[in-house]
Amino acid sequence: MDTDELKAAWQALERRMTLQDQLSLHLFREGRLEKARHSLRPLFWGQLIQIAFGVAMIVLGVSCWTPHRDLPVLLVSGIIVHAYGVATTALAGITLGLISQIDYSAPVLTIQRHLARLRRFYIFNGMIAGLSWWLLWLPFVIALGAVVGGNLTPAAPGMLAVCLAIGIPGLIATAWIHRRRRRNAGSDECFQDVLGGTSIQRSQRVLDELSRFERE
Amino acid sequence: MERVADMAEHARQGFAEQLERHRGIVFKVAGTYCRNPDDRAELAQEIASQLWQAYPRFDPTRPFSTWMYRIALNVAISFVRGNSQRHRHAVPLDEQLHDIADPHAVDPHAEQQVRALHRFIHAQAPLDRALLLLYLEDRGYREMSEILGISETNVATKISRLKQRIRNEL
Numbered sequence: 001m002d003t004d005e006l007k008a009a010w011q012a013l014e015r016r017m018t019l020q021d022q023l024s025l026h027l028f029r030e031g032r033l034e035k036a037r038h039s040l041r042p043l044f045w046g047q048l049i050q051i052a053f054g055v056a057m058i059v060l061g062v063s064c065w066t067p068h069r070d071l072p073v074l075l076v077s078g079i080i081v082h083a084y085g086v087a088t089t090a091l092a093g094i095t096l097g098l099i100s101q102i103d104y105s106a107p108v109l110t111i112q113r114h115l116a117r118l119r120r121f122y123i124f125n126g127m128i129a130g131l132s133w134w135l136l137w138l139p140f141v142i143a144l145g146a147v148v149g150g151n152l153t154p155a156a157p158g159m160l161a162v163c164l165a166i167g168i169p170g171l172i173a174t175a176w177i178h179r180r181r182r183r184n185a186g187s188d189e190c191f192q193d194v195l196g197g198t199s200i201q202r203s204q205r206v207l208d209e210l211s212r213f214e215r216e
Numbered sequence: 217m218e219r220v221a222d223m224a225e226h227a228r229q230g231f232a233e234q235l236e237r238h239r240g241i242v243f244k245v246a247g248t249y250c251r252n253p254d255d256r257a258e259l260a261q262e263i264a265s266q267l268w269q270a271y272p273r274f275d276p277t278r279p280f281s282t283w284m285y286r287i288a289l290n291v292a293i294s295f296v297r298g299n300s301q302r303h304r305h306a307v308p309l310d311e312q313l314h315d316i317a318d319p320h321a322v323d324p325h326a327e328q329q330v331r332a333l334h335r336f337i338h339a340q341a342p343l344d345r346a347l348l349l350l351y352l353e354d355r356g357y358r359e360m361s362e363i364l365g366i367s368e369t370n371v372a373t374k375i376s377r378l379k380q381r382i383r384n385e386l
Contacts, residue, residue: 104290
């Protein structure tokens, strides 16, 4: 097909597409412009909820360790919960910052790269916020006990043993499933996106594709 | 209060006029990225909504079509990437050709070329498809570089490779 034939074929194709899409025109004329899909809105609200949760964890952590600086178990538990709250709040804040920087009128490569990075960061955020609970539940329970008046300090050594016995194998199993998913990405539909393994790969693939497009 | 409402109405009218004048861009981008009519209508609606939301930030000293292409392509690429993971209206490509086929075509050779081009467009990766669309639309290298965010030299190299691919495959 030479250039003239190509352009003629495109014009014919264009005419047919436009003809079919005449029906879609009414969408623009019926005041439906505000009804954007807002695909990032659930993500936005999710991050606000995460910030509220993070702040609650900070309050709990601080309420636990400040009055009990003389009790190492409560001091350490409170600080761990406090640190978790700060981390989840900060991660959600950064994700919100990334969402707010999205401007579709920027060049295609800039925005597509930004979206892929946002996706990767969001998955990392979710993994940090979620996976830490394999071990975090113990300081959380102790801190909560200290704040509501129940002293769990005497039971702490036994609880620590249980926490480690459950948490460490749990984390190892999670890491194993994650690696397995990364290796077999796409072959197992029902485990799609488990632990973000395939999502991370997908966002990485998009970033690679963008770099390749820019380079080649 | 009334003045604010007047300004909003004025903006809306201005936008509607611009959109009407350049609506072909919306349809062409939607048609290039979606084969199914339902998906196409959904994408066209999404592009129009995003254009409307971005309109207050539009710089009137810049060309409206460049701004529109950027938004339309960004929305379309994200739409295609998002949708490829979900269950969309998956229809085999051959069946889709009915959608663009002209039953009254007088020139079978030309008809075949239209179908081949349609197939070629939809076989491209999302970013290459954007470049192909801009090339078919006779956009200048400068405008293409502004829309895509790559250098003019890079655009020139890519276009020459694209032409080679077209020669080989069509």
